[in-house]
Amino acid sequence: MRPKDTTPNTMNILAELKKRFHDVMAEYAGDSDVQSLLDMIRPAQDARFGDYQANCAMPLGKQLGKAPRDVAAEILEKVQIDDICSHTDIAGPGFINLTVCQDWLNSQVNSAAADNRVGVGLVKDPETYILDYSSPNVAKPMHVGHIRSTVIGDSLARTLRFLGHKVIADNHLGDWGTQFGMIIYGYKHFVDQQAYQQHEVKELSRLYRLVNQLIEYWKSKKGLGSQQRQIEERMTDVERLERVDPTGDKKEDKKHAKALGRARGQLAQARQALELLHAKVTAVDGDQQLYAYAQQHPDIARSSLLETAKLHEGDVTNRELWEEFLPKCREDIQRVYTRLNVEFDVEYGESFYHEMLPGVVAGLQEVGLASESEGAQCVFLEEFETPMIIQKSDGAYLYATTDLATINYRMKEWDADEILYVVDHRQSEHFQKLFAVANAWNAPDVKLHHISFGTVLDENGRPYKTRSGDAVGLEGLLDEAVRKAFEVVSANDDGKPNGPELDEATRNHIADVVGHGAIKYADLSHNRTSDYVFSYDKMMALEGNTATYMQYCYARVQSIFRKGGVELAELRRSPRAIVLGHEAERALAMMLMRYSEALGNVLDEYRPNQLTNYLFDLAKRFSSFFEQCPVLKAEDEAVKQSRLQLCDLTGRVIAHGLSLLGIGVVEQM
């Protein structure tokens, strides 16, 4: 995604190797190519090849017209790595295999253990990042669609901060849009004062859903006719195509079959759409109260828009209602963030930028970027067929306008180097336009990235929704995860050979950490660009690549300390004496040393799943070590001390890595 060097620079074996290779590589290539040659040094793909491998001899051989294996030998001759590598090897067509020497690895691990950053340095060139994530519409309950943005954004913010960047996490709340007009309209006509007194947000949310349902009712009712006509048209298409006889020409027939298939698909789609419309209509028609409301408010869609417009124009009543509703809605959202342990530095919602919007349009007009078209103010861009509309023909502004105002503000206020928008992939075209305009207008240097992500699907591969077609509420989702986690915790504890160890309160706490961790981890462990299938059973199976596996690993480490009566503070004060004798110890240590590599990989393309993959590998190495290397019953005191230190470092890295994902650990499970 970006070419800058994000590799943290302390105790990073890969970085050290690259440093050692740098001058030699420079002899072969111009400065510009050195980096790409160095990037060919990477962790060995297979343990049999050693720890790291350099693949640069093959392209160089080609370039120089020499045999790659000769080039590899030449490179090895020149490069100074005797102190780091015990063994080097040229394999296959010219792979350089590097094995890190034991003494050096020992000393590196000891340094990491003594370091409160577990061996991870700070980036050389810190930057100022604005992270724009979560951004729910207030007054609408948060649903499953908000989870990815929130969790991915939070994790990136934590990781960037840890590596030394300045981060401003900004929750760009939707607090000014059409949903407020709907709520205001609902409040004016349908509010149940008693319910409102009791729980304001719950009532507001009911009002939102009610108004939305009535709007949808009329829209669906009006749409039935045209949908019916569309089906008829599709049917004629299908019938016409079905009557066509095969021509005998293979190509022609194939084309025809394809057209028929598509027509049938479209027909099925149209029928489905009609069914949906019918469902929305009958839901209201079948309910006396709803039906009465609908008849009394035939113009509800337009009226709600009008309430929004009045709010924006400064209408006193609507403004007062907005002032009354907003803090309560924010509190309600805050409750979700509190349980998710997600924090923001600022929460400047859309309303914050409202007064800046005329200036945006005027500014773009002034420099000739914006022009009028069909009554709207538009910015036309060469690369795009459609313009970015910044002011509607009725004078209202759009989210594109707000987004531009937001960039202006962020540049002025924080002089940002990069702004990351953690928003789902469907908005990619919007962001392409936004970035193009912002860079062309008055933010030429800032790096703007759309950190897009895929959709959360159900087990049938369709967007995750409730049976009635609504989005699944986020809080209910979290509750369910915690409930399931509690069951697993209890079942496991009851089944312990020496009887249960955990009281009710402890079980609840563990269920809370494990349940929330499972949800977050399921999300973060997938490549963010893919859609993924949401499944409680998968994530709560608590096996395989799940947060629970890592948390379990951590708990086992703590269990060793508990059983052995080890004082952690004392252990950490004592001199570091990790010696890696056993194969499993060495493998574990090597993985521990690669933590900073993993974090660098996260920032390369802003993908937290690079960290989950790493933690899973680390946890597997630890489990393997745990099986093979007794700690408390080690063969002698030196080995025992060494292994205790190794366990402690592992526990710290796991806990730290999970913390960067926004996930906690517990001492016992």
Added chain:
RNA sequence: GCGCCCAUAGCUCAGCUGGAUAGAGCAACGGACUUCUAAUCCGUAGGUCGCAGGUUCGAAUCCUGCUGGGCGUGCCA
């Protein structure tokens, strides 16, 4: 119509932006609990990386075409 994205084991997914014999987890099968927590470990089986070309020492990865799916597409956000 145009644009963007996706297709990897029965299932869910990785694959570090061109490297060695394509990996994990689940499910299946076979082993390991007088234990530092078996929420674990060890092993077996499972693949024409959608299809066809191309680029090159080397392709799941890059390019072209095709097939199948998703999303977006002038006044919602």
